[in-house]
Amino acid sequence: xxxxxxxxxxxxxxxxxxxxxxxxxxxxxxxxxxxxxxxxxxxxxxxxxxxxxxxxxxxxxxxxxxxxxxxxxxxxxxxxxxxxxxxxxxxxxxxxxxxxxxxxxxxxxxxxxxxxxxxxxxxxxxxxxxxxxxxxxxxxxxxxxxxxxxxxxxxxxxxxxxxxxxxxxxxxxxxxxxxxxxxxxxxxxxxxxxxxxxxxxxxxxxxxxxxxxxxxxxxxxxxxxxxxxxxxxxxxxxxxxxxxxxxxxxxxxxxxxxxxxxxxxxxxxxxxxxxxxxxxxxxxxxxxxxxxxxxxxxxxxxxxxxxxxxxxxxxxxxxxxxxxxxxxxxxxxxxxxxxxxxxxxxxxxxxxxxxxxxxxxxxxxxxxxxxxxxxxxxxxxxxxxxxxxxxxxxxxxxxxxxxxxxxxxxxxxxxxxxxxxxxxxxxxxxxxxxxxxxxxxxxxxxxxxxxxxxxxxxxxxxxxxxxxxxxxxxxxxxxxxxxxxxxxxxxxxxxxxxxxxxxxxxxxxxxxxxxxxxxxxxxxxxx
Amino acid sequence: xxxxxxxxxxxxxxxxxxxxxxxxxxxxxxxxxxxxxxxxxxxxxxxxxxxxxxxxxxxxxxxxxxxxxxxxxxxxxxxxxxxxxxxxxxxxxxxxxxxxxxxxxxxxxxxxxxxxxxxxxxxxxxxxxxxxxxxxxxxxxxxxxxxxxxxxxxxxxxxxxxxxxxxxxxxxxxxxxxxxxxxxxxxxxxxxxxxxxxxxxxxxxxxxxxxxxxxxxxxxxxxxxxxxxxxxxxxxxxxxxx
Ligand code: HEM
Ligand code: SF4
Ligand code: SF4
Ligand code: SF4
Numbered sequence: 138x139x140x141x142x143x144x145x146x147x148x149x150x151x152x153x154x155x156x157x158x159x160x161x162x163x164x165x166x167x168x169x170x171x172x173x174x175x176x177x178x179x180x181x182x183x184x185x186x187x188x189x190x191x192x193x194x195x196x197x198x199x200x201x202x203x204x205x206x207x208x209x210x211x212x213x214x215x216x217x218x219x220x221x222x223x224x225x226x227x228x229x230x231x232x233x234x235x236x237x238x239x240x241x242x243x244x245x246x247x248x249x250x251x252x253x254x255x256x257x258x259x260x261x262x263x264x265x266x267x268x269x270x271x272x273x274x275x276x277x278x279x280x281x282x283x284x285x286x287x288x289x290x291x292x293x294x295x296x297x298x299x300x301x302x303x304x305x306x307x308x309x310x311x312x313x314x315x316x317x318x319x320x321x322x323x324x325x326x327x328x329x330x331x332x333x334x335x336x337x338x339x340x341x342x343x344x345x346x347x348x349x350x351x352x353x354x355x356x357x358x359x360x361x362x363x364x365x366x367x368x369x370x371x372x373x374x375x376x377x378x379x380x381x382x383x384x385x386x387x388x389x390x391x392x393x394x395x396x397x398x399x400x401x402x403x404x405x406x407x408x409x410x411x412x413x414x415x416x417x418x419x420x421x422x423x424x425x426x427x428x429x430x431x432x433x434x435x436x437x438x439x440x441x442x443x444x445x446x447x448x449x450x451x452x453x454x455x456x457x458x459x460x461x462x463x464x465x466x467x468x469x470x471x472x473x474x475x476x477x478x479x480x481x482x483x484x485x486x487x488x489x490x491x492x493x494x495x496x497x498x499x500x501x502x503x504x505x506x507x508x509x510x511x512x513x514x515x516x517x518x519x520x521x522x523x524x525x526x527x528x529x530x531x532x533x534x535x536x537x538x539x540x541x542x543x544x545x546x547x548x549x550x551x552x553x554x555x556x557x558x559x560x561x562x563x564x565x566x567x568x569x570x571x572x573x574x575x576x577x578x579x580x581x582x583x584x585x586x587x588x589x590x591x592x593x594x595x596x597x598x599x600x601x602x603x604x605x606x607x608x609x610x611x612x613x614x615x616x617x618x619x620x621x622x623x624x625x626x627x628x629x630x631x632x633x634x635x636x637x638x639x640x641x642x643x644x645x646x647x648x649x650x651x652x653x654x655x656x657x658x659x660x661x662x663x664x
Numbered sequence: 665x666x667x668x669x670x671x672x673x674x675x676x677x678x679x680x681x682x683x684x685x686x687x688x689x690x691x692x693x694x695x696x697x698x699x700x701x702x703x704x705x706x707x708x709x710x711x712x713x714x715x716x717x718x719x720x721x722x723x724x725x726x727x728x729x730x731x732x733x734x735x736x737x738x739x740x741x742x743x744x745x746x747x748x749x750x751x752x753x754x755x756x757x758x759x760x761x762x763x764x765x766x767x768x769x770x771x772x773x774x775x776x777x778x779x780x781x782x783x784x785x786x787x788x789x790x791x792x793x794x795x796x797x798x799x800x801x802x803x804x805x806x807x808x809x810x811x812x813x814x815x816x817x818x819x820x821x822x823x824x825x826x827x828x829x830x831x832x833x834x835x836x837x838x839x840x841x842x843x844x845x846x847x848x849x850x851x852x853x854x855x856x857x858x859x860x861x862x863x864x865x866x867x868x869x870x871x872x873x874x875x876x877x878x879x880x881x882x883x884x885x886x887x888x889x890x891x892x893x894x895x896x897x898x899x900x901x902x903x904x905x906x
Contacts, residue, residue: 161793183903206899208695209881215688216876219803220738221788221795222730236797245798257868258802266869267800290882293703295730297720297738298873299882301701425698430902461700464893478890518703521887526705554705 152590155551155583158225159234166235169573171284171565174319181328182427185317192316193271197254199312200247204255210308213300214251217241223292223300228557229285232576237282240292240302246278247309276318283309284320285573287563288421288454289514294554306563307423314422322567323418327427334434335380335414341367344410347383355393360639363400365392365408368442372407374399375439376483377415377459378450379602387624388605391451394626397633398487401496406448412438415455416602420462421564428458432466435459445474448481451624453513453601454562456482460520484600485522487629488532491539498632503541506596508628509588510537510546511581511608512556513601527553533600533625540632545592551584559599561607575611582615589617596621598628667834667846670856674838677863684867685875692879698899706887713886720877734788741781747774748817755835775821779814782807806869809858816855826852 176186189195204211223240225231230238237243245267252259252268259268269275288303313319329338339347348365355363366372376399382392399406412434419427439447447470449459459480464470470479478485490496512530522528530553538544551557560577588594599605599622608622707713719725724742728735751771754760786807789795820826830847837844846852865871878884 158794161797163797204695206696206698208692208697208879209701211695212692212876212879212881216870216873216880218870218873219789219795219798219800220727220734220785221792221798222727222734224794224798226730236794239794239798241798262802264801265805266802290703293882295726297724297727297730298877299703299726299880301703301882304701424900425898426900426902429898429900430904433902433905461889464889465699465895466898468893468895480890519701521704521706526708526887529704 152587153583155548155557155580155587156225156231157583159231161236162234163236166229166233166238166285166573167278167281169285169570170281171567172321172569174321174324178321178324178328179314179317179319182324182331182424184314184319184324188317192276192318196271196276196312196316197250199315200251200308201255203308203311204251207304207308209301209304212298213244213305214248215256216298217244217248217300218297220297223296223302226292226295227286227302228289228291228560228580229287229573229577232560232579233285233573235285237278238285240296240300243282243286243302244300244305246275246282247305250275276313279309279313280318283313284565284570285577287514287558287560287565287577289558289562290518291514291555291558294518303563307420309423310421310564311423314424320422320564323422323564326416327418327422327424327431330414330416330418330431330434333413334409334411336416336418337380337384339380339383339413341410344383344413348408351389351393351396355396359635361400361635361637363393363396363635365396366406367408368410369407370442372405372442372444374404374406374446374448375412375442375444376406376408376448376450377412377435377438377455377480378408378483379415379452379455380413381602381606382450383413385602385606386609387620387622387627388451388602390627390630391624392626394624394628394630394633395450395483397630397635398483398490398496398626401633401635402490407442407444409438409442411441415449415452415459417455417458417462418564420454420458425466428462429466432458432463435463436467436470439470440472446477446481447473447479448483448486450483451600451602451626453515453604454519455602457515457519482522482532484532484536484625485528487536487626488523491536496539497634498540498629499634500540500542500632502631503628504543506541506623506628507543507545507592507594508537508541508623509544509585509594509597510534510552510625511559511597511599511604511622512552513599513604514556514558514562516600517554517556530554533598536625537598537628540628543592545588545594547584547588551580557581557584559601559604559607560611562601562603566603566607571610574607575614578607578611578615582612582617585617586615596623598623598625600625666848666853667843670834670846670853670860671838671843673857673860677860681863681866685872688867688872689875689879692875696896696899697881697885698896700885700887700889700894701881702885702887703882704887706885708887708891710886713884716883717878720883734785737781737784737788739781740777741785744774744778744781747771748778748814755832756839758832758836772821775814775818779811779818782811782814786811802869806871809862813855813858813862816851816858819851820849820855824849824851 179186249269250271258266283306286306293301326336382388417431522532557580561574609619753764826849833844834846
């Protein structure tokens with residue numbers, strides 16, 4: 138009875154505070170750098186193959202171009218009063234103690250150059266306002282520290298002027314790309330999407346085979362034929378999901394969850410092999426050109442397949458790019474059914490069905506799980522679900538509560554709009570940045586430890602492909618199993634009762650047979 | 665001579681302040697906003713956005729969430745600054761407007777509150793290592809300038825009283841281009857000199873935060889991208905779409 142051990146009298150423990158402010162250690166992360174993009178990766182997505190000779194002039198010209206075409210960037214560079222309100226808000230600062238990871242200090246790396254070349258004070262009194270020439274050292278600092286920002290926007294919530302360091306990081310990365318100093322991880326991946334339609338370089342045949350395997354798995358487990366259709370012209374719904382959902386754990390269990398929901402709702406749906414990726418890494422590198430290109434793939438898939446609706450699977454920044462940008466970049470979508478949100482999130486879809494009473498759940502299937510929820514920052518601070526502000530917090534929680542008996546939130550200053558990033562977002566989910574990723578996860582891991590100690594929480598659900606991969610990787614370092622991160626729709630998948638499903642009694646699946654019944658649970662709850 | 669110098673100084677300062685801020689505001693207004701980037705949860709309507717901005721301006725809502733001490737000092741400073749500015753209107757109106765007169769007793773304490781708030785902010789800048797790290801000389805000088813204005817002003821009210829009637833005559837003279845002699849009181853010279861300096865640096869310094877707040881897309885956009893298509897010209901269209 139594993140459950141009993143986990144839930145045995147909870148020891149009150151001293152938890153380190155997730156938001157504990159470290160003592161400054163200047164330069165602590167100066168050596169953290171992602172691998173550089175190769176010439177091939179650079180040119181494939183429209184950037185110079187290597188650092189150009191006149192990089193300084195071109196970088197300054199690009200900065201000038203960006204401030205005159207992006208009001209946000211210009212205002213953010215001008216208005217900061219150095220009040221310090223954001224200084225303790227970044228998970229990378231909290232985890233690394235490097236002062237350049239304080240959001241305002243990160244912005245200052247770009248701002249000092251902006252001031253030097255574009256402002257009166259910086260041109261004539263550089264020492265007074267901390268303006269600096271663009272030099273090789275400065276460029277190195279940019280490369281290092283603008284790749285220590287996951288563009289999570291936590292700083293923007295607390296800044297009195299809403300200054301969004303994510304915008305500044307995107308601009309800096311765009312400048313670096315434009316002079317031939319790109320980052321391998323993002324740029325290689327964007328190239329793959331242009332070529333194959335997804336981040337993995339998964340081709341249609343393999344894609345189809347994977348989905349067929351999954352259909353078999355579901356049938357073996359439930360006795361019900363649940364389809365995972367690909368390229369089915371004339372389907373009502375196009376599902377666009379992160380390609381990690383096709384192969385990674387726990388993502389894949391989420392994909393199974395979406396399929397079961399569509400099945401149970403009797404929906405006609407399909408995925409596309411042409412637009413087999415929800416992620417849009419063009420956003421991470423601030424490249425509107427690449428963002429547009431990737432968005433157009435989704436539009437084309439929707440047109441070719443003649444669908445009526447577009448639904449996105451669980452992915453944080455992908456939902457930001459879809460919710461906020463898709464309509465601007467690839468709209469208007471007047472060929473879709475206007476009675477549904479364009480685009481819609483899979484959680485909105487499932488939640489609607491739950492509200493209408495169209496789904497039946499056996500929550501006891503999740504009784505081996507005591508759950509909390511990680512608000513993915515791109516969903517939390519850069520998008521919405523449902524009709525009310527904050528629906529992005531309430532809808533996933535409502536789904537989890539409908540599918541699981543034991544749900545506990547992490548401390549209030551670490552969730553919802555104050556959520557801490559997983560530490561791997563914004564194009565940093567690459568092995569050479571593992572040290573940064575582990576340190577950046579610290580605030581979230583401490584918050585999780587808090588509910589693990591207080592409420593015996595065993596699992597954390599997430600709603601983003603990057604968060605899931607990142608957590609699976611770094612959790613062991615913080616004393617949690619790698620499979621203690623679960624997909625939201627994995628919880629749905631576990632609990633949903635399909636019509637004609639083999640019930641528990643005739644199921645020989647060990648795991649489920651072991652799950653305790655409700656009565657026992659209630660007894661433990663009281664103990 | 666003194667009168668001429670100060671009169672000209674204030675004309676220059678006024679032109680720089682108004683012209684400079686107007687130029688920056690025009691520059692912000694004409695710079696495109698390529699995408700929807702409100703920090704969510706955000707209001708869904710324009711009306712909601714107006715309320716969000718009002719809360720930011722009047723209450724410093726985000727700063728309150730971030731740091732209670734900075735909020736306290738910052739809010740007290742700004743609220744007091746507003747009262748002090750209102751109180752100063754009596755030098756430029758004849759007869760003094762009723763509501764300005766009514767505010768005089770508050771303005772009286774506001775001078776102290778303003779300096780206290782500034783000293784609190786300055787203490788944070790000096791003693792909190794994080795804030796010290798991000799401070800440039802200009803950040804300290806800005807506080808010094810404002811403290812200088814506040815202290816010289818208080819000195820004229822409580823220590824070495826100035827001939828207020830003559831000051832008012834000078835100020836009204838500036839407005840009606842009918843110059844009156846400037847009282848040669850050293851404290852007053854310092855006070856007015858610093859005020860003119862503040863006006864001149866306003867458009868080229870971080871004081872732009874006052875107009876800037878209203879132009880920050882993270883705060884001034886409504887969260888409605890699905891309801892209303894946001895469609896400015898694309899900044900850099902995809903190569904396949906050019
Ligand atoms: C729309 C009007 C304004 C708003 C909403 C506003 C808001 C703020 C906020 C939220 C801060 C950060 C907190 C703090 O450090 O106090 C700040 C700082 C500051 N404000 Fe304002 N402000 C406004 C107008 C002004 C004006 C007219 C002045 C000066 C004459 C001014 C001078 C300053 C200074 C010097 C600081 C930096 C204080 C420091 O160094 O810590 N503000 N303002
Ligand atoms: S956007 Fe997130 S990662 Fe980047 S500086 Fe702000 S808090 Fe840190
Ligand atoms: S909170 Fe905003 S204004 Fe204050 S230091 Fe940070 S970025 Fe600058
Ligand atoms: S990976 Fe997840 S937590 Fe991290 S930035 Fe993206 S959405 Fe946020």
